[in-house]
Amino acid sequence: MILSKSCEYAIRASVFVASKSQKKQRVGINEVSEAIGSPRAFTAKILQTLVRKNILSSAKGPAGGFYLERSDSLHLIDIVRATDGNGLFISCVLGLRACSDTQPCPMHKQVKPIRDQLLTEFSNKPISDFVADLESGKYHLK
């Protein structure tokens, strides 16, 4: 697994919220967890942190729910960083603290471009792309 379970849920939930947001709709946590096939309460926690980190927005009360304001600027990398942090892109494969460009472990040279590529792909992937593919039925969220 490249990403944590929390991060997978976070991405799928955000895509679903983004999709509904395009149609000016807010979605409740029940609808979200049902749509992406994830545990309801756990997903609520994850969305909570996404809201706290300004990835998503939410409103309480009737006609409330989750929605997306920054739908253009939001990219996959934002969600990954918010839930899993930056470790995937920087921490040494062997777990050596000293490892760096100037003091590389024996895998550093080989792994760095791969990680950079992953970072690039994640950075260049807008959530709107996920929404488009979802709505044209190219894949399902669970």
Next chain:
Amino acid sequence: MILSKSCEYAIRASVFVASKSQKKQRVGINEVSEAIGSPRAFTAKILQTLVRKNILSSAKGPAGGFYLERSDSLHLIDIVRATDGNGLFISCVLGLRACSDTQPCPMHKQVKPIRDQLLTEFSNKPISDFVADLESGKYHLK
């Protein structure tokens, strides 16, 4: 983190054992954990599983310890597979079970070559390379 802590320890321990094995020496668990800066008992468990999976060999009793027989054929990928399994190279980024080449998630096309590249680098990296770099002082195991 790309690899689990167990896997990081497994790699570093194997490199240390391989290094000593080249000099026809066996090493005890104390020496190993001291050399790589890992918890002794936990490392013992990890080496146990590596022995069970025929990555390393071991001998009990005085003058016993861990050693490496297949030092030429052993590659990084073998240790990664033995401890973390194959998930890093196959499981969907979004955690979708349906995801595959024929039914790809929106990141599949982008991530696949990256994972394949990682697999290739891991597969083409013999442990003897780690040993060589270690002995020429290019890096340290903790």
Next chain:
DNA sequence: ATAATAAAGGACAAATTTGTCTTCTATTAA
């Protein structure tokens, strides 16, 4: 045979991740 050595194995414990449940707070509408 016996003692010493060192890995194997099992039970247990801490930490982290994943997941649940209940109560609190804010918002809306009647």
Next chain:
DNA sequence: TTAATAGAAGACAAATTTGTCCTTTATTAT
């Protein structure tokens, strides 16, 4: 202003990963 709705927040629990400790088993040398 009250009732209903829905997210926020906190305490708790299960599962997994990481880590410890103690006993057993195998080997070697005396």
